[in-house]
Structures are given as structure tokens and as C-alpha cells.
Amino acid sequence: MKQSGFFDVEERLARSRGLGDQLEAFSRTVDFEVFRPDLEQALAYLGGSKGSRPPCEAVLMFKILVIQTLNNLSD
Numbered sequence: 001m002k003q004s005g006f007f008d009v010e011e012r013l014a015r016s017r018g019l020g021d022q023l024e025a026f027s028r029t030v031d032f033e034v035f036r037p038d039l040e041q042a043l044a045y046l047g048g049s050k051g052s053r054p055p056c057e058a059v060l061m062f063k064i065l066v067i068q069t070l071n072n073l074s075d
Contacts, residue, residue, distance in 0.1 A: 022067050032059050 017024065026032070039058035068074075 035062055
């Protein structure tokens with residue numbers, strides 16, 4: 001197996017952008033911040049007790065779920 005080079009990550013990102021990165025396309029067309037109040041209200045059940053893990057950013061998780069659904073992916 002070939003060892004990764006110093007610029008391999010940048011080359012892969014450039015290739016994926018050339019193919020059409022879905023997250024970038026959604027960022028240009030959909031304002032996901034509109035959903036933030038509803039998402040935060042729906043996720044308000046988190047108590048925030050000491051020692052618990054901080055919650056994931058709600059809008060980011062929503063974007064992940066949308067892309068996951070469009071590509072027929074599961075957890």
C-alpha cells in the first residue's frame with residue numbers, strides 16, 4: 001500500500017470538489033440556520049449535568065442526517 005504524501009489530503013479535497021461536494025452545494029442553496037430554533041427546541045431535553053459530554057452542534061447533525069438520507073446510508 002502506498003504511503004500518504006504531504007499534499008494528498010489537499011488533492012483529495014480538490015477532486016471531491018470537482019465531483020460536486022454535497023455539503024458545499026447545500027450551503028449555497030439551503031439556509032440551514034432557519035432550522036436552528038426548532039432543532040434546539042427539540043433537543044432541549046439534554047440536562048447538561050456535570051461530567052457529561054457536550055452536545056453536538058444541532059445544525060451540523062441535521063446536515064449530516066440530510067446527506068445520509070439522500071445517499072441511502074445507515075449508521
